Structure formats: C-alpha cells, structure tokens
Amino acid sequence: KMKKDTDVYNANTGDTERIGSVFSLRGKEQLEVSEVEAGDIGATSKLQYFKTGDTISLKTAPVSYDKIDFPKPCYFMAVKGKTKDSDEKIGTGLQRLNEEDPTFSIERNIETKELIVGGQGNIQLDVLASKLKNNYKVDVELSPPKVAYRETIKGKSDVQGKHKKQSGGAGQYGDVRIRFEPSQEEFEFTEEIFGGSVPKNYIPAVEKGLRESLEKGVLAGCKVVNVKATLYDGSYHEVDSNEMAFKIAASLAFKKGMLEAKPILLEPIAKVEINIPDEYLGDIMGDMNKRRGRILGMEQQADGSQLVKAEAPMAEMYTYAIELKSMTQARGTFEVEFLRYEEMPNNLAEKVIAEYKAANEN
The missing domain is CATH 2.40.30.10 (Translation factors)
Structure with missing residues (x-):
C-alpha cells in the first residue's frame, strides 16, 4: 500500500x-x-x-524491478529557439522533460553546432515542442538536421604558401613549401627540411597552422580527414619571420594544396536493421534502393517477420521513421547506427557545395 x-x-x-x-x-x-x-x-x-x-x-523492504527497455530514438530533428537568448531555456526544459520521458535523446552536434533531439516519430517531437512553449515559455522550431559531411583528397599536390606583410616597423614573413597526399590516418604531418630553410623553432607553428585549417575544408567548410602534409622547403627572414607568419603561410598552403589535390566530399553511412512483416519485403527493398541504400541480407525471424540488414547514407534516414510507418501500417521497426564515411556522388556533392557557397555569400 x-x-x-x-x-x-x-x-x-x-x-x-x-x-x-x-x-x-x-x-x-x-x-x-x-x-x-x-x-x-x-x-x-x-x-x-x-x-x-x-x-x-520502503527502506525496510527495498525493491528494484528491472529497468524498462526503451526503444532507441529513430527520428531526429534539430531544435532551434525563435529568439537568440532562448538556448539556456531550451537546454533546461529538454533535460527536465527527458527525466519524465527517457524515450527521446538530446545531443549537441559539435560539427554542425545544432541541438539534435531524437524520438520515435514526428508526433512525439511536436509534443515536446509544445511542452517547451507551454511549460517553459520558449518557442522552438524543428527542422531536419544538417549532415556532418567530411572532406578529403584523392590526388597529390605540391604548393607554396607565402605570407609577407610590411608595415612601418617589423613586418611579417613566412614561406613554406608543402606536399599534400591522401593518408590512412586522420592527419599526418612530417618534415624534410635540410639546411635550415625553415628554422626548427618555426616548424611546430607550421603544423599548428595546418591542424587549425583541417576544421574548415575548401569545398563546403567541413572537417578535413585522411590527409598527409610534408613540409620540405621554405624560406625565412632574420627580422620579420615569427611563429604567426609561418602559421598563416601554412594555412595559405593548405587551401591551395587542397584545391589542387582533387578534393572530394565524404558522407556518413549508417548501418540499418529493419524488422518487418514478410508481406512488406518488396516495398522496403524498393524504397531502400531509392535512398541509395544497399541491401546486405535478410534473416527470417522466429515470429515469421523479416530482419533486413542494409547500409544507407545518414542524410536519407532522418525521416525514415515516418515513411516506414506509412509503408508497413506501423508494423515495422528499425535501428540506425553510424558506420563509416564514403565518397559522395558528384551530382549530390555539387548541390551541397553550392548551398554552402550561397549561404556564405549572404
């Protein structure tokens, strides 16, 4: 009692x-x-x-039942306040609501700088938005999340980055020659300087300039991965050279080197597992092909349902929960998990690049 x-x-x-x-x-x-x-x-x-x-x-007779196994979120939207000062209210409100309803997730995407909320479908997220408005007095907009693309190179380049600035007193001078090529590691930096063309104490500044440049690629401002940079030559000035000058020279070389080394966009690929009644198998496979997905296999389950295993681009899966409900009369379930990055088809990459350029021109 x-x-x-x-x-x-x-x-x-x-x-x-x-x-x-x-x-x-x-x-x-x-x-x-x-x-x-x-x-x-x-x-x-x-x-x-x-x-x-x-x-x-009761403390005299403590009991702890097994936790409820909640389904994983499968429908994701970005949450943004309608006013600039609403971020803190949104964060506090979502944390409180998450204590009541653990079936939705909250995550800050560091790369796209968006707050992503994941749930079981659009109705749940619409209800969260109305609760934020009614209970926490904050108006929010829900929009499809930005995709965290990556950039890399397919070719090689050999470039010079030179930064020279003269103004009254001491100027700035940094000059580097760097080779860029694809790598299996996220980023590799090596140096082959002979004869002191770039003094040893400036080499860390060159590496720092390159590492900072990795955060914003030349195609669509995405993070750059799988690149090797080799500093092999350069020049310096006894008075005007300093660490900042070499850091700037390295970033200039990076932009030039990336553009000359056949840069490409990479998109995130997800592992997808879909559980459906047998009669919907054809529809699901056809739909997965439209989403640029690859069917890896199917497994008959003990209850007669089919488990379809596939891979598909993340960009095609954000609203899949709604479409799957529609195709299977809400009898299908699925799980999505990030797998790896793959080269994006050229026609779609061009569209992403054009959108990025248009947004940054305004």
Whole structure:
C-alpha cells in the first residue's frame, strides 16, 4: 500500500523522501484518495529523487524491478529557439522533460553546432515542442538536421604558401613549401627540411597552422580527414619571420594544396536493421534502393517477420521513421547506427557545395 505522508525509498539511488497527496486518475480528473494498493494505477506529485523507471518501495523492504527497455530514438530533428537568448531555456526544459520521458535523446552536434533531439516519430517531437512553449515559455522550431559531411583528397599536390606583410616597423614573413597526399590516418604531418630553410623553432607553428585549417575544408567548410602534409622547403627572414607568419603561410598552403589535390566530399553511412512483416519485403527493398541504400541480407525471424540488414547514407534516414510507418501500417521497426564515411556522388556533392557557397555569400 502507498498512503499519504509515507516515507518511500529509491533502491537505485539510496534516497528517501515523503509522499505528499495520493491520487487516482480518471481521464483528465485527479481524485485524491487515502491509499493505492498493488494493481492500482495511482499518481503523486513533486517527487524529488524518482525518475521514470525507478521502483518506489520502503527502506525496510527495498525493491528494484528491472529497468524498462526503451526503444532507441529513430527520428531526429534539430531544435532551434525563435529568439537568440532562448538556448539556456531550451537546454533546461529538454533535460527536465527527458527525466519524465527517457524515450527521446538530446545531443549537441559539435560539427554542425545544432541541438539534435531524437524520438520515435514526428508526433512525439511536436509534443515536446509544445511542452517547451507551454511549460517553459520558449518557442522552438524543428527542422531536419544538417549532415556532418567530411572532406578529403584523392590526388597529390605540391604548393607554396607565402605570407609577407610590411608595415612601418617589423613586418611579417613566412614561406613554406608543402606536399599534400591522401593518408590512412586522420592527419599526418612530417618534415624534410635540410639546411635550415625553415628554422626548427618555426616548424611546430607550421603544423599548428595546418591542424587549425583541417576544421574548415575548401569545398563546403567541413572537417578535413585522411590527409598527409610534408613540409620540405621554405624560406625565412632574420627580422620579420615569427611563429604567426609561418602559421598563416601554412594555412595559405593548405587551401591551395587542397584545391589542387582533387578534393572530394565524404558522407556518413549508417548501418540499418529493419524488422518487418514478410508481406512488406518488396516495398522496403524498393524504397531502400531509392535512398541509395544497399541491401546486405535478410534473416527470417522466429515470429515469421523479416530482419533486413542494409547500409544507407545518414542524410536519407532522418525521416525514415515516418515513411516506414506509412509503408508497413506501423508494423515495422528499425535501428540506425553510424558506420563509416564514403565518397559522395558528384551530382549530390555539387548541390551541397553550392548551398554552402550561397549561404556564405549572404
């Protein structure tokens, strides 16, 4: 039994707190009752130490039932406040709502600088947006997330980066010659300087300039990966050369070198597992082909359903939850997991590059 003013215990956290009023629910009505017994559905408010999924018990007889195995989020949208100062309110509101509803996820994408919310479908996320407005007084917009593309090179280049600035007193002078080529590692830097054409104390500045440049590629401003840079020559000035000058020279060489080494866009590829009744198999396979997906195989499940294993670009999977519901009369489920990066088809890459250039011209 659970009565008003009873001290209850959370075996998961070790916390004790006192129950206030106890209610029985009837539609929208809350009817105050003296107690609720095993088998009753009851409610209480203002619990400080309990979250969804915790078991309420007594300290004298602690009980902790197995946690609910919630489905993984499969529908993702970016959340943005309609006013500039609303970020903090959105973060606080979503954290509180997540304590009530652990079936949605919150993640800040460092690369695209977006706050991504994942749930089971568009209705759940629309409800979250309305709760943020009603309970936390913050208006938000939901939009498809930006895709975190990558850039790399397919060819080789040999370039010079020269930074020379003269203004009154001491100027700035840095001159480097760098070879760029593809690499298996995220970034490799080597130097083959002979005869002191670039003094040893400036070489770390050259590497730093290159590493900072990796954050923004030349095609669509995406992170650059799988590049090897070899500093093999250069020149310096006894008075005007300094670390900053060589850092700038390296970044100039990077931009030039990337453009000359056949740069390409890479897109994230996801591993997809779709569980569907057998009769929808043809529709699902046809739809996956339209999304540029590859079917890897199928497995018959014990209950007669089919588990389809596939790979598909992440960009094609953000709204898949809605389409799958429509195709299978809400009888299909799926899971998506990031797998790797792959070269993007040229016609689609050109579109992404054009959108980036148009956005940065304004």
